[in-house]
Amino acid sequence: MTMPLHLLQEDCWSHIGVSGDRSCPELERHVHCRNCPTYVLAAERSLQRPVEPGYRAEWADRLRVSQETEEIRDASALVFRVGPEWLALPTPVVHSVAPLAPVHRIPHRTARALLGIVNIGGRLAPAVSLAELLGIDERQTPDIRGRHQFARLLVVEAHGQTFALPVAELHGVERYCFDALLSPAASVERREADYFRGVLPLPSMPAGLLDADRLAHHLTSLLR
Template identity: 45%
Template sequence: MNTTQTPEQRQRGTDVAVDDAYLQEWAEHFRAPLASGEAADASAVAFRIGAEWLALPTPMLLRVAPHVLPHRVPHRHGRGLRGIVNVGGQLYPCIALADLLGIDADGGSARAGRHTFARLLLVRWEERAYALPVADLHGIVRYAGKRVQAPAATINKGVQRYLSGVIAEGELRIGLLDAALLGPQLAGALR
C-alpha cells in the first residue's frame, strides 16, 4: 500500500490508505506505559488566554468551535459577558474568561512552529452551556492527580483563586481551573 501523500492531498486533508506496519507502530506507541510509571487518572482541555495557559476539566467540554464575533446583548453588561454567538444553529452566551480572571487578553504569543487559531470552547456548567473565546488551543492533556502542584505565589491573583493546581505538559505550565469555583462565575456573568 502507498502511505505517502501528495502535497495536494496533505493540503486538502485527503485520507490515504496506510499499511500494517504503520498501524502496528502506532498501536505500540499507545500501548506503552507512561514514562513516569504513574497512571494518568485525570484529564483537562488546555488553552491559552493572553500569556496564561489554563485548563478546564474535560467533563465540562461540549465541543470546540471556530471563533466568531459575538452579537451584543442590549442592556446587559455583566462582567465578562461579551454577547451571544451562534454555533451550529444554537445560541450560546459568550463569556470572556480574560475579564472574569483579570488576564490581559492581548498578551502572549504563539508557540514556535505552530499555527495558532482563536477558538470557542463550548462548555457546560449545571445544565447551561457557555462559549468561551480562547487565543490558542493545546488540546486534551492527561495527568496523574498526585502530580498536580500548588500554584506559584507569582501567579496573577485573579487567576490564582480559581486554580486547583498547576501541571507540567512538556515546556508548558498549565493552571488547572477549578470547575466548582469557576462555574458560579460563568452563571453570574448572565445576571
C-alpha cells in the same frame, strides 16, 4: 546431489535474493524471498534461538518493579491558551470545540466578562471572556512563531447552561496524575487563584488547571 545455490548461505536473501543481486534461481518460482521455504526456516531458527542470560535478567528486574511506583494518570484536561497564559479545563465539562463566530452584545448588561451571545450550530449561547474573568492581559501575548495558531470557541456546560469561551489556541487533551498537580504560583492574585485547582506540570507549557465547579458558579452568576 548438488545443494541448490540458495541453500548455501543462511542469509541468501541478502546476497542473491531480493536484497542482493537477485541471481537466485528460486526467485523465478517464488517471486519474493518471503515465499521461499529457506526464508521461512531461517525465521523459525531465529525465533527458537537460545535467550541470553542478560536478557532474562533485564526483564526479571522490570517485572519485579512494583506497579505502585508508577504514576497513574487518572484524569484528563483540555489545554488551551488565552493571551500569554496556558490554561486547562477538565474534559468532562468541555462539550465541544467550535469555530469563532460573531458575538452580539446583550443590551443593559454591564459585566465586562460577558461578551454577548453567539450562534453555535443554530443554538445561542452566552460568550464569556476568560481573560476578563481571570484578569489576564491579552496585550502581553508574546510573538509566537513556528506553529500554526487557530482561535476557537470552547463550548462548555455549567450548571445546565451552555457557554462559549473564546481561546487563542488549542493544545489538545492531556492525561495527568491528579496527585501530581503543582500549587499555583505565589505571584497569582488571591482572586484569580480561587479559580484554579493547581498547575499541570507539562514539559513545555505548564498550564493552570481551572476548577470546574468554581468556574461554573462564576459563569452562571454573569447571567443573573
